[in-house]
Amino acid sequence: MPEEINGPQPRDLGLNFPAVDGMRSSTASAKLVLAAAVRSVDPQFAGRIEDDAADWRMSYPTVFEELTRVEAVSTDGGLRVAAAGLQAAHDHFVFVTEDGDRPLAGIGTAGVELETEKISGSAAHAGRLTVPYEGELLHGSGLLRQLDDWVARGITEPSFADAVGEVVRHPEWLELSDRTFALVGAGAAMGPFAQLMRWGATVAAVDLPRPEVWQRLTAVAESSAGSMLMPVRRGSAAPADAAGANLLTEVGAVSDWLGTVPGPVTIGNYGYADGALFVRLSMAFELLVRQLSEHRDDLSLAYLATPSDAFLVPEDAVDMARRRRRRLTPASLAARAVNLGSRGAYFKENYGDLLDTPLGRYGLVNAFIVEQGQNYALAKRLQRWRMLRSRAEGLITSVHVAPPTRTQSVHKNPAMEQRQRLGTKIGLEAFDAPTSQALGAAILVHDLRNPASPSNPSVKLAHPHEAFMFAANPGGRWRTPYDPSSSLPVLRQLDRLPLLGGRR
DSSP: OOEEOSSOOGGGOEEEOOOBTTEEOHHHHHHHHHHHHHTTTOHHHHHHHHHOOSOHHHHHHHHHHHHHHHHHSOHHHHHHHHHHHHHHHHHHOEEEETTEEEESTTOOOTTOOEEEEEEEOOSOOOOSOOEEETTEEEOHHHHHHHHHHHHHTTSSOHHHHHHHHHHHHOGGGGOOTTOEEEEETTTOTTOOHHHHHHTTOEEEEEOOSOHHHHHHHHHHHHTSSSEEEEEEETTOSSGGGSBOOOHHHHHHHHHHHHTTSOSSEEEEEOOOOSTHHHHHHHHHHHHHHHHHHTTOSOEEEEEEEOSSSEEEEEHHHHHHHHHHHHOOOHHHHHHHHHHHHTTTSSSOBSOOSOEEETTEEEEEEEOOOGGGOHHHHHHHHHHHHHHHHHHHTTOOEEEEEOOOEEOHHHHTSHHHHHHHHHGGGGTOOOEEHHHHHHHHHHHHHHHHHOTTSTTSTTSOOSSTTHHHHTTOOOTTTTTOSBOHHHHHHHHHHHHTOGGGTOOO
């Protein structure tokens, strides 16, 4: 929502939306960036975005779905959209100082200098992949069986099981003392910090200057086989109490600091913030990548993609969803009856027609959750564009569609908590955070160690968006028979009936 401006406020400082007529509007910025992204490929669509008079909070999923269709037309077209969108964002966003708005070009350290405090652990290296799941610690053949089960139930894509299975079979890949991981949002619930430290990595940790965060990270580091590099204010009398940096206001200082850490460096964005702050954070990371790329030639990138987005999906996923819908089970027959009785309003089919592109046939899933908001969608699309561009420019880019996860940030919203709980009725699965962390870290290791991974730009893809299909774990969303947005209203009503085991 727009905010009235009476001079720069502390919350405005740093990377931000520009001020237009005394307001900072995330909606206006989103429309400008999206229209600029598609203008050279589909000028009519660009015009519709600019002229859209609908409630953006409700209409954005349709716009982002059409954006995905436009990106799907060709390799060149998709990459042009990504490049144009990122450039438009870079030109549009500003850096707010006490003296007003400044363009992002040339943003420096603003007098802030960071130096390194190193914390090293003395624990033995963890020599195998272990994944906590439903009260068990899975490894070896037990983990491989669980991977097969997830694939059979349509929870994960087969390539996800293949990639994690390769890590199980190659425990030597987990020796990470030769690499540095720069983790933005090192303390995030979905981040791989703890796993990478167990495997002996050097982690350059970036997080807010909050003592409780750094106390927690330090405790993990001291009990690990790895080393943590902390950014601290130069000249601090007590470095441990001065650790951290705010990427929104100190992106230049963080870039200078990360330019000094040993390489090769994999930089990953795991930070999250609510609402418009998430867009600002994603743009700050985008600026950080641009600045680091000018000074380092040993970078690789890592992101977690959200399952709550619009994606091209393999034709096999569509086939499985349709087969499951045709099964004659009590649940499927009941869903079919509700669908007919509601004239198609409830328990809709998960997919329409396949997309026939010059590069192949794909399904298109629109998995947006309106409650997460339009700012969340824009922030994640900026991240996707960066991955597409970086891979095209020759960087290893590890992108992993992470599963729905029971994190504090999700469950503080009662509607989101209920959605995850009821999703099990239509074949969806949400994971606990430690499970998602371990699996995500395994995919990252696979992508860096296996030269045949699609994260490697030398591996030819039929379509650039296949980078998002590989090793995806959307929690069953791609292979469920029913569109959840048309199913959950009925399930919510049933959830209120105590005789059916629901909650009052």
